[in-house]
Amino acid sequence: MHETYVGRSIALVWVVSFLFIVSYAVGAVSGLGPMLYMLVAACWQAVVFILPLLLLRYAYMRYRSVSIAYMLHVTALLIIMLLISNYKLHAMYNFYIGGFVINLLTTPGGIDALGLSASFYRSACLLFVFLMVFYIVAVRFLPVERLKSILSRKGLLAVMVTAIFAVEASVYAWAAFASGAEYLAVASRVAWHIPVTSRHLLERLGFSRRNDQLGVKADYAGSVDYPGLVAEELGPVKNPMNIVWLTAESLRSDMLDSRVMPNTYAFAAHNSNFISHYSGGNGTRLGMFSQFYGLYGSYWFDILHGRQSPLLLDVLINNNYRLKAFTSARFTYPEFDKTIFTRFKPEQLQEHYSPGFGWQRDKKNTTDLIHYIKQSNAKNKPFFAFMFFESAHANYYFPDQDIVEKDYLDDFDYLSVNIAKNITQIKNRYINSSHYLDSRLGLVFDALKEQGLYETTIVIVTGDHGEEFMEKGRWGHNSTFVQEQIRVPMVIHMPGKAAQVVDYMTSHLDVPATLLTALGYEQPASTYSFGQNLFADDYQRDYTVVGDWHGNALITPHAKFILSLKSSLNSTTLSTLNDGPLEGSGLTANDKRLLTDFVAELPRFYKGSKEHENSADQLSQFNRSVNKIALSTQ
Known part of the structure; x- marks a missing residue:
């Protein structure tokens, strides 16, 4: 039987x-x-x-x-x-x-x-x-x-x-x-x-292929050499301003309006609001990585392997800044305790990830963050404070008093809910949770002003990545490089800078260079990142790069080149900036030149001959993707 x-x-x-x-x-x-x-x-x-x-x-x-x-x-x-x-x-x-x-x-x-x-x-x-x-x-x-x-x-x-x-x-x-x-x-x-x-x-056997690449070859491999400078070489901070860095999970750019986020909207109106800003990743891992390191996502694996701290935080540590990082998630996933905050002491990292929903954890952490700001003011020492908010993370929870969209899905069960059918109600949950997030951000802005710290503190408000609600066929993030998944707000309060709205392309990659310049360092950003100072008179970004677990995407003002093997197989290899169809024949000469420039500069921080398994795998995927891009442009 x-x-x-x-x-x-x-x-x-x-x-x-x-x-x-x-x-x-x-x-x-x-x-x-x-x-x-x-x-x-x-x-x-x-x-x-x-x-x-x-x-x-x-x-x-x-x-x-x-x-x-x-x-x-x-x-x-x-x-x-x-x-x-x-x-x-x-x-x-x-x-x-x-x-x-x-x-x-x-x-x-x-x-x-x-x-x-x-x-x-x-x-x-x-x-x-x-x-x-x-x-x-x-x-x-x-x-x-x-x-x-x-x-x-x-x-x-x-x-x-x-x-x-x-x-x-x-x-x-x-x-x-x-x-x-x-x-x-x-x-x-x-x-x-x-x-x-x-x-x-x-x-x-005699079969031939069309030309594999656009006259370029990416045959680098080796151990990562980041940064080109070390903190000790930079010397002391010349302009020791405080830094309050506020990053929200899944906060996409169009949430920053007067109805959904009134406090942050008012804050943006009085500061520098970068309205065409791109994350460095379509997920938390690389969205966070890019804004602290100024490196493309394909460098993540080697940085993790080497447990290397970002230069920016090395500078703050060497200059005896008070340091504190708060998260309503975990520092262990993604492995930020082994990358971004690898040099932070245990008491400088506060995780509050349970119990309760994301908004409840944010409430507790915001209270603690404000307390830390008051303590730092009393000690009269420059300080760095980072907080990662979870309110806008799926399942998008919120308290009753923050309902701005009443037609929302009451129970968002991944297994039983028809996402396509209920996507409007799911997005309304997200809008309500973003409204609550805004209330927490407003408390931080108010605390800085009440403590007399507003004019001596750099404040950054941004998202780690965006969130799609099937505008282009997907829900969530980490799946493709459509605008909804990679566009995020970027508002910077830089003491002494007049309010402005910046509508040209900017990137998370630019944050380290912007902050190090504001602290008084004059070394070229190219020695330690792929970014630039956002406030430089000659700032010009011809393209930006967004990554996922499997590779990168090159974003130009006209087109997107999907170099991630997974994303290119499951969506498209080429598209317009706004994710419309684009044939290779529709590319401009400048687009092809930018692809060549990107391939040439990608290995800038790779030197030596030692290969790590993940970087070699990333390189192999990258080469296959470039080959596929090139074939489609013939």
Whole structure:
């Protein structure tokens, strides 16, 4: 009897996997050829999913152990759950379970960053119970004997599997070689698809590709050498102003209006408001990294590997600033305790991430931040205060008195809610939470004025990244480089500077140079960052760079070059600045020149020959992406 159930279990998982893959990948099909490829790819990937079960079946047939049979059933159920999780994750965020997700799940604070509601856990339990019942009934009663019988015919099975793999691998290899976007789009919808390429073999057989690149080559690799200067070489601060740095989770640029954020709107009207500002990432990790280091996102992995502090904070430490950083999330996820704040002492880092919702944690931390500001004023020493606000993070919680949009989704359960259908009500939750965030920011502004610190303190108000509400097809962030995910507010109170509205392109990359210049340092920003002083008379940014876990995107005033392998496969390689369609023929000569300039300057802070695993992987992804960009511009 156990043998019958084992065979049915394997057949069931193959059928479920095949149907899941086909139902999701069919949306990317654009013709008969891609349709046939989708079916073959689904067949092969379903085989990949059942490989662990085939190994357990072999062990069971050899040892006839009931415990192995039960282990096979548990594994089968886990595979189905992983399959569902993969496609739910991709539908929401545009990526599958991989390095990024594993990092999130295994790093302290990562799960907290998801903002999961209590209803999510209830739905997850119900789903698990449903899957168990479905699995038990299916294995016991569903008529899958024909497929089970195929598993016992080893010769036929081996021929079929080999043929399916050969066809799938050959089609994908040719598509990757010839830039067959319609086939690559289908492959991107197959969870955990294993790419097989054969560029060298095809070239030896006499097939030729179009020119790979736009006359440039990015063949650097090596250990990161940041910064070009060290804090000791800079000497003492000449203009020791205080710094209050306020970064809000998921705060996109259009939230800064008089209705949603009246306090911050009034603050911006009296200071420098950069209204065409870009984060350095479409997620928290690189959005924060870029504003403290002034480096592109692809440097994150080596900075983390080396536990290197940003030059700006090194300068403050060497000049005996009082230091305090507050977060309503965790400093461990992303790993800011090993990067940005790696030199901070434990008592200089305050995490308040539970209990309560994001707005409640922000309330506690704002009170403590204001207390710290008052203490610092009493000690008459220059101080640095950073706070990371969580109010605007999904699930977008807020108190009743901060409701400005009454038509909001009452219970935002990731598993049960139809996001597309309810997106307006979900966004209204976000607007209400941003309104509460504004009240906390207003308290900080008032405290600085009450303490007589306003004219001796630099104040920065910004977001780590934006948030999309399906304006371009996605919800949230960390998925693509559309404007909604990468545009953030940037308001700076710089003592002595008149109020201004700046409408040209600026970037998080410019923050370190702006602050170090304000503190009195005259060294060229190019020696320690990719940024510039935002207040320089000759400030001009021809392009900016935004990163994700998989690579960068180059943003010019006219176009976007998506160099992240994941984002380019799942969206587009080229687009207009506002995310419209753009063919390579529509690029200007200046756009192509800027791509060349970017490739040339990207390795500025890489020197030596020692390679780290992640930087080499980033480089490989970058080269593939540049190749794909170049092909599309021919």
